[in-house]
Amino acid sequence: MANKQSPKVLVVDDDPDILELLKYNLKKEGYDVETADDGMKAVATAKKFHPDLILLDIMMPQQDGVETCRQLREIPELVDSHITFLTARAEEYSEVAAFEAGADDYITKPIKPRALMSRIGALFRKESKSKSKPQIVAGGLTIDRSSYTVTANGNQFTLPKKEFELLYFLAQNPNKVYGRDELLQNIWGTDVYVLARTVDVHIRKVREKIGDGYISTVKGVGYKFDIS
Incomplete structure (x- = not known):
């Protein structure tokens, strides 16, 4: 990517295959990537890493994604972080709970890596344009x-x-x-x-x-x- 500082992405999922797949594709696009395999590790990593985007699963050990999202939203340094749920849970109540917890977007699996990378790229392009607008x-x-x-x-x-x-x-x-x-x-x-x-x-x-x-x-x- 052309940016001097690559956007930071934190991927949170308890499936090691999904973590590796997403990490590979994100790094291929030029993003700075960290991973966590449960909610508690995600919060600890986010505090140090300060990601621009967090891709978050719902069903995980130690602490589920909804509670993790709530905790992430309480961290002042992460106010600008975009939180997207990437999960197999397609029920309405799961989606509502995610947004209630402070999520920005909700994407259901399966999704092809190329389509996901396109969405993420569009997100960061939109972010770049929006920051130039006045108050x-x-x-x-x-x-x-x-x-x-x-x-x-x-x-x-x-x-x-x-x-x-x-x-x-x-x-x-x-x-x-x-x-x-x-x-x-x-x-x-x-x-x-x-x-x-x-x-x-x-x-x-x-x-x-x-x-x-x-x-x-x-x-x-x-x-x-x-x-x-």
């Missing part, structure tokens, strides 16, 4: 993309990537109503299947952090950033 000041909020922080009434909050991107997207067009499908397409993209309920989960988590007065629900339609 938004609207509705009494200062939304700073460079630090993923939101300041409201003198209080500063740090949001996980997808929560931040959702708020940022809505704030770019105040009072415009967006349906769930439109938000899914713009925040998660068209090549990743994500439940519509995921939007509701993220909206609720944003409201819990910054307050209820900024994002309004338009019943039967969707959500809007409210500055009325």
Whole structure:
């Protein structure tokens, strides 16, 4: 890759064959890669490695992926890290639990390595473009993309990537109503299947952090950033 410093990826899975396969393909693409075979090791490695992306399985010994994700989200140095679940668990409740814990994306196995590498490449390209965008000041909020922080009434909050991107997207067009499908397409993209309920989960988590007065629900339609 052309970057002087390669993006860092932490792969977490209890299957040694999957770990080796993903590590090989990621290194081939030029990424700096570390691996862990259980949740507790993943947290310890992440604290030292500071990965840009964490690929996380759900079913693992010692500590499952959902609890691991919760712990990772509590580490201030990892606020910018993107957490993607890569798992064979396709049930709705597993996906909802993952997003509740702070996941950014959820991909079900099996997936071909080439397709996964394409998604990861697209993620980092999008990250690079988004960091060049300015902060938004609207509705009494200062939304700073460079630090993923939101300041409201003198209080500063740090949001996980997808929560931040959702708020940022809505704030770019105040009072415009967006349906769930439109938000899914713009925040998660068209090549990743994500439940519509995921939007509701993220909206609720944003409201819990910054307050209820900024994002309004338009019943039967969707959500809007409210500055009325």
